[in-house]
Amino acid sequence: MLGGEPDGGRGIGRPTSADGAHGGGAPDRGQSVPAGRSLELVLADVAKGDHAAFGAVYDQTAPAVLGTIRRVLRDPAQSEEVMQEVLLEVWRTAARFDPSVGSASAWIMTLAHRRAVDRVRSEQRAAARELRAATATIDYDEVSDAALTTLEQERVRRCLGGLTDLQRESVTLAYYGGHSYREVAQLLGVAVGTVKTRMRDGLIRLRDCLGVEW
Amino acid sequence: MRSRRGALHTLVGAYVMDAVTGRDRADFERHLPSCEQCQDDVRGLREATAHLAAAAAVPPRPELREQTIRAAERTRQLPPLVPGQPARHGGGVRVHSWLPRLVAGAALALAATAIVLGVHLSTMQARLGALEQRDSAITAILGSHDATTLTAQVRTGGTATVVMSHRARALVFTAHGLTSLPTSKVYELWLMGPAGATPAGMLPSGHHGMSGPVVVNRLAPGDRLGLTVEPSAGTGRPTSAPVVMVALSP
Numbered sequence: 001m002l003g004g005e006p007d008g009g010r011g012i013g014r015p016t017s018a019d020g021a022h023g024g025g026a027p028d029r030g031q032s033v034p035a036g037r038s039l040e041l042v043l044a045d046v047a048k049g050d051h052a053a054f055g056a057v058y059d060q061t062a063p064a065v066l067g068t069i070r071r072v073l074r075d076p077a078q079s080e081e082v083m084q085e086v087l088l089e090v091w092r093t094a095a096r097f098d099p100s101v102g103s104a105s106a107w108i109m110t111l112a113h114r115r116a117v118d119r120v121r122s123e124q125r126a127a128a129r130e131l132r133a134a135t136a137t138i139d140y141d142e143v144s145d146a147a148l149t150t151l152e153q154e155r156v157r158r159c160l161g162g163l164t165d166l167q168r169e170s171v172t173l174a175y176y177g178g179h180s181y182r183e184v185a186q187l188l189g190v191a192v193g194t195v196k197t198r199m200r201d202g203l204i205r206l207r208d209c210l211g212v213e214w
Numbered sequence: 215m216r217s218r219r220g221a222l223h224t225l226v227g228a229y230v231m232d233a234v235t236g237r238d239r240a241d242f243e244r245h246l247p248s249c250e251q252c253q254d255d256v257r258g259l260r261e262a263t264a265h266l267a268a269a270a271a272v273p274p275r276p277e278l279r280e281q282t283i284r285a286a287e288r289t290r291q292l293p294p295l296v297p298g299q300p301a302r303h304g305g306g307v308r309v310h311s312w313l314p315r316l317v318a319g320a321a322l323a324l325a326a327t328a329i330v331l332g333v334h335l336s337t338m339q340a341r342l343g344a345l346e347q348r349d350s351a352i353t354a355i356l357g358s359h360d361a362t363t364l365t366a367q368v369r370t371g372g373t374a375t376v377v378m379s380h381r382a383r384a385l386v387f388t389a390h391g392l393t394s395l396p397t398s399k400v401y402e403l404w405l406m407g408p409a410g411a412t413p414a415g416m417l418p419s420g421h422h423g424m425s426g427p428v429v430v431n432r433l434a435p436g437d438r439l440g441l442t443v444e445p446s447a448g449t450g451r452p453t454s455a456p457v458v459m460v461a462l463s464p
Contacts, residue, residue, distance in 0.1 A: 047294065054286050058279055067270035083274060084282045089363060091286040095294035101253075106260040109267035110230075117232040118360045122380045156269035174233040175266050181228040182235075193224075200227030200259075207262035 039104040040097075047095035054091055061105065062087060065112040072116035072178035082119060086112045113175070120178045159209035167202030170195050223252055230259040239359075288373050289365055290390065351429045355379045355386050368392060368441065368458040372423075376439060376460050383433040385462070388426035389417065389441070400446045403428055406459075407437045411452050414439065437462050 039060055045053035065086050070079040090108055097107055160168055166188070173184045185195040222245045228234045229242050246252050355361065358379035366374045372392035378385035387403060395401065401417035415428040430439065440456035 047291070049291060051283060051287060055279070055283055058282060062274050062279070062282075063271035064264075064268045066274045067272040068267040070272060071270050080274065080278060084278065084285065085362070085364070087282050088285055088289055088365070091291065092289055092363065093292050095292060102257050102260050103264065105268070106257075106264040109264040110260055113263065113267065114232050115362075118362075118380075121235070122360070150271070152265065153269045153271075156265050171227075171231070171266075174228060174231040175263060176270065179233060180235045181225075181233040184233065196224045196228055198227075199231065199233065200224060200255075203227045203230065203259045203262050206265070207258055210262060210265050212258065212261040212265065 040099050043090075043094050043097055043104045046091060047097070057090060057108075058087055061090075061108050064105075064109060068109060068112050068176075069116040071176040072113070072120055078119070079116075082115055083112070086115050089115075117178045155210065156206075159206050162209055163202045163205055164198075166190070166194075167198045167205065170198040171202040171206070174199060223249065223255075226252055226255045227259060230256055230263055285365065288367070289375075351384070351431075352386050352427055355382055355384050355429070358382055364460055366458050366460050370443075370457045374441060374458045374460065376462075378433070378462060380433075384429060384431045385433065385439070386426075387417070387428045387430060387439065388424060390425070391423045392417075392419075392425050394419075395443060398446055399443050401425065401457075402442055402444045402449075402452070403430065404440045404442060404452050404456075405430065405433070405437050406440045406456075407434055411440070413450070417441070433462055435463060 039057070042053050042056050042060070046057055062083060066079060066083040069082045069086070070076065073079045073082065086108070089111055097104060101107075160172070163171065169188055170181075170184055173179050173187060174181060177184075179187065181195050181199060182192055184199075185192045188195065222242055225234055225238065225242050229239070234242055246256070356377055358381060360379055360381050362378050362380070364376045364378065366376075368374055368389065370393045372389055374387065374389045376385050376387055389401070392401065403414040403417060404411040405414045414430045417425045417428055419425050439460045439462055440452065441458045442452045442454050442456050444453060
């Protein structure tokens with residue numbers, strides 16, 4: 001079951017030329033999270049309680065998990081705490097990972113992002129508003145400001161550069177800023193409906209530019 | 215109807231970036247199981263967001279690796295979902311099966327005791343009813359979108375696990391491998407807030423080293439959850455230092 005190719009092919013605009021995304025980490029992909037099968041297989045070992053495999057999952061995913069959380073939360077100490085919670089959640093629920101609904105890295109990054117956003121929103125309710133002011137000015141150039149610049153970062157940066165300004169701002173404010181689409185509409189001064197479609201179109205363009213296979 | 219569905223479908227981009235909240239999110243998630251195109255798009259766009267995550271990578275401090283792996287070694291893993299019980303995507307609704315099972319087990323054990331001891335049936339029914347109510351409260355907390363799991367080492371031995379929903383202002387507490395106490399003593403939970411400690415329930419001892427579950431409601435900002443050892447006769451406030459203390463605020 002694990003490692004089975006995702007049952008795709010129904011999506012509109014699905015890139016037909018994309019290859020290698022699940023091919024076991026072609027070297028030119030330069031991702032910090034190795035693509036496809038390998039992480040899925042390691043996760044299967046984690047599900048069986050293999051501590052060494054969990055160490056491997058940590059090594060492959062913790063930097064991206066931490067980076068994503070830090071973009072959203074900003075506070076370094078809190079971000080480390082949430083990163084550990086997310087990795088522990090991966091350990092705990094590894095047996096529940098379903099490869100038919102996406103890659104292991106998408107699963108883990110979804111957990112991480114959601115956890116960070118939940119944390120921000122519960123804090124916002126507790127009136128920590130200055131966080132929003134801080135994240136409102138996020139620029140996509142920050143994608144390259146991390147300590148390590150990998151090929152993956154270069155690629156994502158290039159693909160983000162290919163979006164329209166409104167698409168790019170909508171995507172980065174939502175993903176890296178942790179804002180809801182209604183907040184993004186407010187921040188950008190455009191209609192909610194516009195933001196919704198820009199987010200979708202922006203991500204589709206990003207997906208196609210990255211040659212993501214799903 | 216068609217335009218409503220179309221409008222929901224447009225949300226797919228915002229949805230995979232966790233930018234859909236409240237009712238919108240509930241509507242979209244209700245729509246999702248019946249919309250193959252949406253599921254396909256969610257799948258594809260999530261892969262794109264995973265690249266956004268990878269592009270943000272920063273190396274964690276080296277000592278965090280050891281800490282995290284050690285925490286994993288102390289954390290029990292969930293069993294796989296059995297066929298027929300659909301898995302949800304992306305860690306959305308987390309279905310934790312072991313806690314309700316523990317409750318069901320406790321109910322069975324209670325029923326068995328009733329037969330042996332000949333406890334009055336209506337008393338038993340009332341207790342089972344209470345257990346059932348607690349069971350549904352537990353399921354609600356574990357199934358909530360913002361369910362967060364915290365684990366902590368108990369000073370005197372064992373591990374405490376808290377699954378908490380900020381939205382529901384409620385948590386489920388369980389412990390594993392606690393040091394057993396003489397019959398004159400019990401483990402008791404307390405909500406320790408700025409206004410002092412309020413009792414949050416005695417910890418029933420379960421089976422196979424498990425204790426609990428206990429549902430704690432009406433959490434307030436700033437609350438911490440403490441576990442103390444108290445005389446089994448009961449006490450209005452904690453009389454000993456907590457053996458574990460869990461900060462509940464994010």
